[in-house]
Amino acid sequence: MKCAVHPEVDATGFCRNCGKALCSECVRDVKGIYYCEPCLAAMVQQAHAPVNRRRGEGHAWAAFGLGFIPGLGAVYNGEYTKAIVHVAIFAGLITLASTGPRQSFYGGLIPIFCVYMPIEALITARKKAGLSASFAPAPAPTPAMESLQAPAEPAEPVPAADRPARPPVAAIILIVIGAMFLLDTLGFWNIGRAIDVGWPLILIGIGGYLLWKRKWRAT
Ligand SMILES: [Zn+2]
Ligand SMILES: [Zn+2]
Numbered sequence: 001m002k003c004a005v006h007p008e009v010d011a012t013g014f015c016r017n018c019g020k021a022l023c024s025e026c027v028r029d030v031k032g033i034y035y036c037e038p039c040l041a042a043m044v045q046q047a048h049a050p051v052n053r054r055r056g057e058g059h060a061w062a063a064f065g066l067g068f069i070p071g072l073g074a075v076y077n078g079e080y081t082k083a084i085v086h087v088a089i090f091a092g093l094i095t096l097a098s099t100g101p102r103q104s105f106y107g108g109l110i111p112i113f114c115v116y117m118p119i120e121a122l123i124t125a126r127k128k129a130g131l132s133a134s135f136a137p138a139p140a141p142t143p144a145m146e147s148l149q150a151p152a153e154p155a156e157p158v159p160a161a162d163r164p165a166r167p168p169v170a171a172i173i174l175i176v177i178g179a180m181f182l183l184d185t186l187g188f189w190n191i192g193r194a195i196d197v198g199w200p201l202i203l204i205g206i207g208g209y210l211l212w213k214r215k216w217r218a219t
Contacts (some may be wrong), residue, residue, distance in 0.1 A: 015039055051196060056129025063125035073121025085206055086117055092199040109215045
């Protein structure tokens with residue numbers, strides 16, 4: 001009998017788990033019982049699975065807790081575009097609830113959004129950890145929220161070298177917001193009015209960017 005990996009070498013033992021013939025170089029002796037390396041690796045991984053599961057559960061609840069602060073739950077999950085969208089929606093709702101003609105309507109949407117964000121972060125974190133996403137009941141997002149939801153980032157981390165260079169969206173948005181407040185302070189324009197007009201434009205811009213990114217990735 002020859003080794004399953006090295007056809008020119010005689011086998012010295014057989015894997016207890018899969019029965020593969022193993023040479024002295026391939027055999028892994030665990031307290032007198034022979035295993036092949038793939039089987040041993042699988043067993044070690046299986047032994048660690050409950051630990052990873054518990055860890056994933058902990059991460060999911062951390063995401064839930066942070067989710068009450070707009071954008072933080074998504075940041076915790078590594079979804080930066082979604083975080084920006086959440087902050088933009090939250091800021092928009094706050095603005096619309098304090099100015100404009102439909103204050104009570106937008107004021108009522110704020111608590112709904114504050115419940116939606118942590119639950120969304122919890123479900124995303126569980127999905128990323130490979131846990132069932134159906135643990136928590138999915139919130140019924142309003143159609144507006146559904147259409148604004150950013151697509152989930154790819155779960156598997158892409159090696160830094162393969163990652164396409166991303167435009168610094170967060171930096172651009174911070175600069176734009178900062179410039180708006182500066183202009184307001186200097187009295188060049190009314191920021192309340194500007195946000196009324198501006199924040200839907202920002203959301204449209206982000207939506208357009210996401211569509212463009214998806215199309216660009218597909219080709
Ligand atoms: Zn084996
Ligand atoms: Zn071998």
